[in-house]
Amino acid sequence: MRRIIAALMGTVSGLVMLFSYHTSTNTVAAPAGDSTSDGGATAGSPDTGSVASGSGSADQGAAATDSAPAASGTYTGDAVQTRYGPVQVQITVENGVMTSADAVQYPDRDRRDQQINGYAVPVLNAAAVDAQSAQIDGVSGATFTSMGYVQSLQSAIDEAFQ
Amino acid sequence: MSSALVAPSLIPSGGLPRRAFVEQIMGLPMSIHLRGPRVRGEAVERAVEQAFAELRADDDMFSLWKTDSPVSRIRDGRDTLADAHPRIHEVANLCDIARRRTVGSFSAWLPEADGEIRFDPTGLVKGWSVEQAFRGLVERLRDLGDYDVMINAGGDIAVHSDRIDTPPWSIAVEDPRDRDRVLARMELRTGAVATSGTAARGRHITDPLTGAAVNHLLSATVVGPRLSWADVYATAAFVKGPAALGWLALIPDHAGILVGHDGRVTTVKAGPGVTPTAPAA
Numbered sequence: 001m002r003r004i005i006a007a008l009m010g011t012v013s014g015l016v017m018l019f020s021y022h023t024s025t026n027t028v029a030a031p032a033g034d035s036t037s038d039g040g041a042t043a044g045s046p047d048t049g050s051v052a053s054g055s056g057s058a059d060q061g062a063a064a065t066d067s068a069p070a071a072s073g074t075y076t077g078d079a080v081q082t083r084y085g086p087v088q089v090q091i092t093v094e095n096g097v098m099t100s101a102d103a104v105q106y107p108d109r110d111r112r113d114q115q116i117n118g119y120a121v122p123v124l125n126a127a128a129v130d131a132q133s134a135q136i137d138g139v140s141g142a143t144f145t146s147m148g149y150v151q152s153l154q155s156a157i158d159e160a161f162q
Numbered sequence: 163m164s165s166a167l168v169a170p171s172l173i174p175s176g177g178l179p180r181r182a183f184v185e186q187i188m189g190l191p192m193s194i195h196l197r198g199p200r201v202r203g204e205a206v207e208r209a210v211e212q213a214f215a216e217l218r219a220d221d222d223m224f225s226l227w228k229t230d231s232p233v234s235r236i237r238d239g240r241d242t243l244a245d246a247h248p249r250i251h252e253v254a255n256l257c258d259i260a261r262r263r264t265v266g267s268f269s270a271w272l273p274e275a276d277g278e279i280r281f282d283p284t285g286l287v288k289g290w291s292v293e294q295a296f297r298g299l300v301e302r303l304r305d306l307g308d309y310d311v312m313i314n315a316g317g318d319i320a321v322h323s324d325r326i327d328t329p330p331w332s333i334a335v336e337d338p339r340d341r342d343r344v345l346a347r348m349e350l351r352t353g354a355v356a357t358s359g360t361a362a363r364g365r366h367i368t369d370p371l372t373g374a375a376v377n378h379l380l381s382a383t384v385v386g387p388r389l390s391w392a393d394v395y396a397t398a399a400f401v402k403g404p405a406a407l408g409w410l411a412l413i414p415d416h417a418g419i420l421v422g423h424d425g426r427v428t429t430v431k432a433g434p435g436v437t438p439t440a441p442a443a
Contacts, residue, residue: 141381154193
């Protein structure tokens with residue numbers, strides 16, 4: 001269990017610093033803000049609540065890749081108070097690495113936001129999808145230049161409708 | 163890539179007229195797609211051309227490559243930020259808000275090669291400018307009929323749908339390891355998708371908190387209601403690396419996809435998006 005936690009922390013130290021994870025067999029309290037919470041939480045991010053610990057200094061996955069045992073499951077953090085209300089995050093772990101982080105408890109907001117949100121859920125395909133087999137209107141990717149555009153899927157789509 | 167390759171994806175929605183416009187602005191390909199009546203008419207063309215003109219005007223104002231642009235003049239001390247055009251003030255103000263919201267992972271004040279810290283709002287300007295031009299276009303088109311509109315500015319996308327007889331826009335996220343493949347798809351009627359990474363452009367993204375180039379991820383994609391913020395958050399997520407997961411999950415109305423160097427793909431979703439799949443369109 002200890003190794004699982006170590007792996008998790010290596011992967012997502014920013015997240016671990018914010019939440020405690022409860023498993024069916026064990027409860028591990030996160031070492032709250034032992035490193036970066038001093039600057040962040042207070043300097044604050046009025047719009048996102050106490051997300052401050054994730055300063056981008058996470059130990060990049062090293063622990064997760066080499067020491068991860070085959071631990072899989074879902075872990076739910078404690079609710080965190082934000083300016084919008086309580087937020088609770090659930091993470092899914094497969095083979096010792098985190099594969100998703102979802103807010104399971106979320107403050108109610110006005111209907112318009114919910115509508116936007118309802119649409120803003122990417123459907124992750126289990127395997128990469130061949131672009132040509134899917135109906136696609138737009139392709140989002142790391143900024144492509146005019147040169148790269150010529151070979152891009154977006155340029156082929158654009159061409160078809162010009 | 164030939165267009166034949168994507169032919170199966172090009173089924174027009176219910177035979178509704180559709181048209182794409184493409185221009186190169188800010189060094190980027192910018193595509194605007196319209197679905198609606200008279201998309202080949204002059205009025206529609208004028209509305210689209212105005213959007214491109216606004217983007218070119220912002221490029222003239224904010225470009226760091228144009229040595230006499232107002233922002234270049236501020237950077238080398240010929241002018242001061244205090245005396246700058248209101249649009250530059252607005253951007254500077256937004257950059258400050260972005261720094262707070264990203265807890266320092268985004269900043270317009272970065273040390274440059276010579277060690278000097280100069281104003282560089284580039285990381286925010288593109289998304290902001292595209293969002294503004296896009297909103298203006300949506301408004302102008304309303305005078306002409308019901309339109310669905312999409313803009314793709316070098317990989318960052320905004321969509322809007324005023325029609326009720328059309329499917330949502332289908333937006334794919336490129337696989338940073340193989341640009342002919344897509345990792346994820348989402349159905350969006352109104353909203354934005356931005357992706358940050360270094361693969362396509364080969365340029366470095368710097369962590370403002372450390373001053374060092376970051377290389378934690380292959381790409382970070384953020385979905386949300388507004389392109390300006392999706393773009394800023396995608397950049398910040400790329401800078402934060404895996405630590406972005408906990409941060410993103412707490413931002414209202416946004417979702418994300420992070421791709422690691424080992425090919426691991428992690429999704430982050432928030433809000434009513436607790437439902438695991440998109441609503442049936």
